[in-house]
Amino acid sequence: MATEIQGNKAQRLAFWGIPLAIAVLGLKMLAWWVTGSVALLSDGLESIVNVVAAIVAFVVIGYAAKPADAGHPFGHYKAEYFSAVVEGVLIVVAALLIVAEAIPAILAPKLPETPVLGLAINLVAGIINAIWAYTLIRAGAALRSPALTADGHHIFSDVITSIGVLIGLVLAILTGYAVLDPLLAVLVACNILYQGWKVIARSVDGLMDKAVPADEEEAIKTAIAANAMGSLGVHDLKTREAGAAIFVDFHMVVPAAMPVGEAHDICDRLEDAIREVHAGAKIAIHVEPEGEKAHGIRVKVIEGLRS
Template identity: 40%
Template sequence: MTQRQDLSRWAVLSIAAAIVTIALKTVAWWITGSVGLLSDAAESVVNLVAAVGAFIALRIAARPSDDDHNFGHSKSEYLSAVAEGAMIVAAAGFICYSAIERLINPQELDAVGIGLGISVIASGVNGLVAWKLMSVGRSQRSAALEADGKHLLTDVWTTAGVIVGVGLVAVTGWSRLDAVVAIAVAINIIVVGWRLVRDSTMGLMDTVIPDAERGVVDEVLDGFRTSGVDFHDVRTREAGHLRFVQMHMLVPGDWTVRRGHDLAEDVEETLRRAVEDLRCTIHIEPIDDPRSYESWRR
């Protein structure tokens, strides 16, 4: 089994972006006194923690298989994504708490223009890094990087909402609008966090490979089917960037072991060329034996 490419350097980019944005948003909050900007800065702290978690998970995922982990360490990325989703929800709770307190005790905002300008710069940094992380995450099928990118993109939308809230306060003079927008932002964060937890948990549960890739597998197998060769009980799962498929290959009972083995090797090689990072296991059985058609699902 080939070793997973080490993608942790991209998590370092996320860590650097989080540090920069925390500094910028904290300054913006300190200047304006906006609870919306405070909540935005708090979410950036979560971004930093999540980025560190992604870095660790990616380093683990890059380790080769060993005696204790025969199928590699790729699922560590799902653990990072689940933790990130949970932290997003926790950050939303802090935002709600701060916003409700400000609803009860509204406060005038100061130096709104300067604060918003700083927030726009911070949002631009997050947006660029989010786009890069999601791009690399998709191309490398990295759950940790894609989750981190989505988290940062959520931060961009969060900042946009906060900017709208602070801007409305400046225009209308109604200070409670700042808190109202912060609560709306928190609700959006909770939704995103829940989706991250849900999708990553599905990965830990050995979900089948995507339909498009399963279609490629079926197309390859159809190319090997003849009057004497068939495939049965084909099942798949994915673990991080890896895809696994196992099946029964039914061949004439009078074939030699070598002939069946040679065909299985051809099938495996064709499948590996057709689907990236695919690991294939084939069990050879006689096509004329009724027991060969028994399914593990019964």
């Protein structure tokens, strides 16, 4: 239930990202139209990616929030990583388009027209993007949404690009070196390529069943150690992230004569404790009867968890 609520919140945010991305795209293309600046055009081309990415994120987050079914018994959470991969690829495409526009302008550079108006329009678009990027990154972390986080980081890179464009165009106007405009566009493309690579790398890492961050795993260990009374120890703790969901798996050793009901009560207590750390965590506990060899090892493990 908790992951479904998170998914609904993430999808609502993703929806509002679509009209916002279209509005920012309109502002940036208007800035390019009034100036003819290749650097401003490069900034606008990246915003086309933002629009497509916002639409993809909205669709994929909705799909990822679907409950588990017979075909996908562990849920659809990983779909968000595909959205982030698609966004990374689109970022790379945008960078290549920028380079294609910049090369002819390097060979025949010219100063932008009505630069003050164009820079002012682009500045407004940059401020909108900065606020939205901050909102998405915070929400992505809180809702454990890779798609929102990737979108936020991409838009933040767009903000950095806009700042670079503004600085570069001011230098071109002040110095009279028109070639600074297309050269800056190439630098923008390089930055976009780097950001695209980071988005893809983070997404592929998630698809590979990456463990939860070290601090979160430590919190899970602490919860287990504090609530494993009655057991003889735990071992083989494994965690993994899949979009908004967290999966926790471990083995618990109990006395061989312990009734099933008592072992089940310990499992319930552990599950409740872990979900206080991670609401909606998917937990699998394998209960094992004590054995002479396993007993000594596993008691040490749980003592280590308490330290």
